[in-house]
Amino acid sequence: MFESKTVELTINRQKIKVHGFSTGAVKVKTKFLEASKKGLFAQLDIILNRAFTEWLPVWVWVIEHPEGIYVIDAGITNNTTNPTYFKALGFFSNWVNTTLFKFKVSRQEEIDKQLESINISTNSIKALILTHLHIDHILGIKHFSKAEILVNRMEWNKPSGDVPKLYPQWFQPVLSDLDEKYGTFNNARYLTKAKDLVLIHTPGHTHGHCSVLLNTDQGNILFAGDICYYQQQLFNDKYAGANISAGEIKDTYKRVLAFAAQSKLIFLPSHDKEAAMRLEALSPLV
Template identity: 55%
Template sequence: MFKNVSATFSIQGEPIQVHAVSTGAVAVKTKFRESRKKGWRAQLDFLLDKTFTEWMPIWVWIIEHPEGIFIIDTGENTRVNSPEYFKSSGMFSNWINTTQFRFQVSRADEIDQQLIRLGIDKSIVHAVVLTHLHLDHVDGLYHFPETRIVVHRREWEKPYGNLPKLYPYWLQPDLITLDTSYKTFSQAQFLTKAKDLIAVHTPGHTYGHMSVLLKTDTCHILFAGDICYYEEQVTHQRFSGINVTYKGAESSYANIRALAQQEPLIFLPSHDANAGERLAGHAFLNFDRG
């Protein structure tokens, strides 16, 4: 449904590949994706909404970095298509996930199959980095039982909207603390020895939500998770209906806008249908566009 994309960048003169693969598609209530209301009013707004969005991608990002292969989020798996899938998480979670969201995922969409098509052996993946713990970002974890899984400690200790009964039984992530700073972000942590892959705190969607910055020779790339659902929300200061902290979301937007004014920045939310095209075209965040 969504075209996978590979793009070439360079780090210290050496070429690297960044891949965008969609592990299926999701549709949400229109007022879940964007709402002018905040807090419980926004949540009530989307719960009463009867209209769904078009299908949106579930992007997973694969970075062939000099220090190893890094995967940002893991996407969905085919079990989400079953109406029985959410029952273990309780009546309310089952109702929410079967009435407020729609999924379309094939076996060929899953991340392990995507890696095979790219010629990447999943056993050599250096790390999987999770932006947050929501279903459509962690449901591919079961393909990586031997891989280091990186999670922001605050996200793990104070999750919001996660479904832990659907986690792999073996999951014991490497919890990181964002105790340094980088550019416009006061809470960050370096993920590589070269300090060119950086986790940054971007609260809003969840308390501990983090994004991942890749510093290349020509630009920064922000793998933005669910900060927002499409680029124009940041450029036009519009918010989703599901932020747990709007102050956090406003702060995240401000940090992103400030970085984009300092550095060329490719901005890649996880459900933006145009994100793959921007990656392929090296298209920078532009506040005059949209």
């Protein structure tokens, strides 16, 4: 439903490739995508809201970098289309996941199969980096039992709701402390020796939410997770209904826009249907 895209770029004139794959599609309540009220009222609004959005992508990004292959987020799996799958989470989470969201994903759309289509095995990657621990970003980890998986320590220490019940038993990620500054961001960590791939704390959607920045000769690419759901929200002061902190997300928007004012930034949220097209066209945030 959402076409995969690949772009060839360079880092210090060395060729790299970046791919965007959508692992199926998701629908959320329209007030989840964009709130018209604040705080608890926004949450109540989501519950009372009857309208769903159109199908949205669940992007997973793959970077073929000189230091190895990095995968950003693991996407959803087709278990989510099984009506009893979320029952293990207990009454409330089952209700949330079966009432507030709709999932559409075939086995072929899961991330391991999409990697196979470009001759990459999940066992051969350098690291899987998770922006945050929500189901639509982590269910595909089941295909990465032999890979190094990176998570912000703050996100791991404060997971949201019942999500840990869905972790595979072997799941024990490497926890990152984000104690360096990068551009307009106060908490970051370099992921490559070349310092061109950076994990950046962009809180608000969850307290430990991170984005990943790739610095190429053609500009910076920010794999933005769930900072917002489509790029224009940043400019219109529009916020998702599901943010955990209004203050944090406001500050994150400000830092992203300040960064983009200083250098070319291609901004790619996980559920933005235009994100992979912007990657291909290298369209900056304007």
